[in-house]
Amino acid sequence: MKPYLILAFCGTLLTCIGGSGVLADHGSSAQPEQQVENFFRPHEHTNNWAVLVCTSRFWFNYRHMANTLSMYRTVKRLGIPDSNIILMLADDAACNSRNKVPGTVYDHPSKHIDLYGQNVGVDYRGYDVTVENFIRLLTGRVHPQTPRSKRLLTDDKSNVFIYMTGHGGDGFLKFQDAEEISSHDLADAFAQMWEKQRYREILFMVDTCQANTMYTQFYSPNIVSVGSSAKGENSYSYFHDHDLGVSVIDRFTYFNLEFLENVDSHSQTTFRQLFDSYDPSLINSHPAVRTDLYPKPLDQVPLTDFLGGVQNVELTRTLPQSIAEWVPSIGSAAPPVTAESSTSPPSSSPPLSEPATLQAVRSSPSWYQTMVQYGVLALVGWSVWVSVV
Amino acid sequence: MTTNPPRSRFLYAAGLACAIRLGLYYLSPELTQTLGQRIEFVTPLTSFKRMTEGLHLHAAGFDPYDGNLYFQPALYLPLFQALRTLPPVFTMVFFMAMDVLVAYQLVWIAANKFRRTSTRVVGDKTPADPSCNFPEDINLPLQPESLAFFYLLNPLTILSCLAQSTLIINSFAIVTALRRALEGRLIQSMFWIAVASYISFYPIMLLFPIGVLLINNQPNYKPILMRSLGAFAGSLVGLLSLSYMVVGSFACLTSPLNVILLVTDLTPNLGVYWYFFIEMFDHFRSFFLIAFQMHTFIFAIPVTIRFKNQPLFAAIIILGIMTLFKSYPSIGDMSLLLGLIPLYHELFKYMRYGFVLINAMIYALVLAPLFWHLWIYQGSGNANFFYAATLVYAASQILLVVDLTKAQIKRELNRQYPAVRDKLVVQE
Secondary structure, three states, X not given: OHHHHHHHHHHHHHHHXXXXXXXXXXXXXXXXXXXXXXHHOOOOOOEEEEEEEEOOOOHHHHHHHHHHHHHHHHHHHOOOOHHHEEEXXXXXXXXXXXXXXXXXXXXXXXXXXXXXXXXXXXXXXXXXXXXXXXXXXXXXXXXXXXXXXXXXXXOOOEEEEEEEEOEEEOOEEEEOOOEEEEHHHHHHHHHHHHHOOOOOEEEEEEEOOOHHHHHOOOOOOOEEEEEOOOOOOOOOEOOEEOOOOEEOOEHHHHHHHHHHOOOOOXXXXXXXXXXXXXXXXXXXXXXXXXXXXXXXXXXXXXXXXXXXXXOOOOOOOOOOHHHHOOOOOOOOOOOOOOOOOOOOOOOOOOOOOOOHHHHHHOOOOOHHHHHHHHHHHHHHHHHHHHHHO | OOOOOOOHHHHHHHHHHHHXXXXXXXXXXXXXXXXXXXXXXXXXXXXXXXXXXXXXXXXXXXOHHHHOOOOOOOXXXXXXXXXXXXXXXXXXXXXXXXXXXXXXXXXXXXXXXXXXXXXXXOOOOOXXXXXXXXXXXXXXXXXXXXXXXXXXXXXXHXXXXXXXXXXXXXXXXXXXXXXXXXXXXXXXXXXXXXXXXXXXXXXXXXHHHHHHHHHOOOOOOHHHHHHHHHHHHHHHHHHHHHHHHHXXXXXXXXXXXXXXXXXXXXXXXOOOHHHHHHOOOHHHHHHHHHHHHHHXXXXXXXXXXXXXXXXXHHHHHHXXXXXXXXXXXXXXXXXXXXXXXXXXXXXXXXXXXXXXHHHHHHHHHHHHHHHHHHHHHHOOOOHHHHHHHHHHHHHHHHXXXXXXXXXXXXXXXXXXXXXXXXXXXXXO
């Protein structure tokens, strides 16, 4: 009986020696502050927004609806969430009584992708797509009771992608056959946005007839614009669906989409490559890009800067001092952070298996805790043994 | 105290049980995960998932009771923390070992009880006809080791073990207390009842039948009573102070009691409390709490008084009532009860509702997960469906307890007045 008792006791002791491991304390250093600053410096934008406007209505402008919806699907696929997309559509194509396949919008005669689908989030639909609403949306001067989904909640670190399609002319764009927006209005709206710090950079893409005239009047910084056709040129549609009886996509948008098909949220494809891929003989018009207001060379700007919503994540192993103050009982009473490296080298890096935050909180168990732990285990083992025997 | 240790049949039972449990564990590892989340097998007080949550908080230096998720006793923390340092299969082995130990204690209880029953005489009256034997009572066909088989191979027990419900420790404490009380070891039985009460509050009711067991018909009961109460109080205080040392705050006492007595966690389970208290107005809450909890505790003393000559039976009936009316019952309670019932297999021939209650139990246990699925996953049922299955479960347990009581009384009557053995007795 006695030897077994001693054996049981030793057994419990051995098994819980590993249980109360002492974890290394970590010390904070100047490194984390630098890391956080370096993280934010090169990527000057922190969020992406998209404003996709289809300015036409009626069944025979099906292709403009399809243009906008294709761009909508693309930016969604590349990562911009619905909450950051403002979609302005007349939205009268999918459930039109002339639509042979109701509830759907296609951009290809083969109908292999339904753009409308189950989860399209249209923010401004039908008669709400007006010039006034558009300019109010951009400048932020909306009615106080405008719901959140209809506001452009950008800040000075947002990259905004604005896409417009429909019928246009020399310096104007027709809104729903009733009114028009001129290039001056648009330029002033962008200027207001700049004054109010509502954007970091804008990519303005327009697919209409004589589209390049729309961006000639811009005067605010950090705007890169691309249009589908020069002054005096028309933009043409691409596929005609004999089943539906309408054209289903425009050429410029189609070739953009074709290029973007090979792009996903991890791509580093740049705008230079996109713009270089335009072939005027295929598009049947001369698309052009205006970059004089844009500081960066286009071969250094990835597509996902505007078209995607890519989150930059960087792992850091230690907490900066400023955040360490939030979490109580972190065992680092380090001196204040200085710009030059501190005298002590970066502290012993914690083992890779555990996240930094959890380690920071646990302090090594006192002898009292360990004693209580062993004592409880001994008591449990002994009582079970004695009760059974 | 009996001198015959359980025979090798017990080892067969234990080996078979371990093989089944380990086999099921290795065959489908997600079975443990799935069962560990089923509310029939685990409750907020016995869930192993919550155990790991509490361990995590404790390891991080926080008070595990802070998160309002962990309500188990604080002394589990060092135990399971030590288990965690070993590979995960050792946790399963631990639960399996506890199951086997419960079965071991059951066999000892059975050996003790079977030895007693064959020579006991009910009350102080000898049978009227001394030449009349009771062959069905004396030649007990059941061997003590069979209880191990009944308990370990019961599918409810197997599933409860796989679900890693920590109730098994509570069950172990209860059966050890019963065994030591039968053997007359006062301090040990009081210690284990203190452990059981510390874990979940309800076994405190078992103090009464265990006290009667310890007194064992001696006229001089006061010193035994004092000693046992002292041992109980001392053990309880020791356990609570040890848990205070582990956790560092009195939440180790207040938090589990809050949940057990005040029913603050309303996770659905196989009990009758949650449905009522989900929809109760605060104005009436304390009234209904008192009504429900009193219903559980009020039977302890009357049952003990009525069955003061069969205190083990009183303990089993009180356990049955506890399983019925505790705030968070689970299948583990049921499996313990079903493991203890064969101790009184001589009552089975007096039981009238066997077929009904077995069927009701099966219906309830099949319908409960079905209605749960309908309610939670399909959305085509609602809580009433599931609660109805729960009520059927409770009804079957009530039938069991009541029938057992009636059977015991009838048997007492038959032994006292053998002339009425086969006749219908009507009370005028």
